[in-house]
Amino acid sequence: MALLLASATRGSGAAAPASGESNTRALGRLIYVDYVYPFEIAAVVLLVAIVAAIALTHRHRRETATRTPASR
Numbered sequence: 001m002a003l004l005l006a007s008a009t010r011g012s013g014a015a016a017p018a019s020g021e022s023n024t025r026a027l028g029r030l031i032y033v034d035y036v037y038p039f040e041i042a043a044v045v046l047l048v049a050i051v052a053a054i055a056l057t058h059r060h061r062r063e064t065a066t067r068t069p070a071s072r
Helices: 002-009 022-033 038-056
Strands: none
Touching: 022 038
């Protein structure tokens, strides 16, 4: 991961947006043109983390004690 970040920072650098171009458009162009591979890798890592968090949350553990309102 550090190698990807180091190689991404050695890129062409952020250029000033052309006249008439908004900052949002310039940022989008920078992300999707110059840093497309680190951006996609980060997206895949986040997707895997989301799926893992959901899987860990929905698993049923047998050693967990549960109480129902009627057992009180």
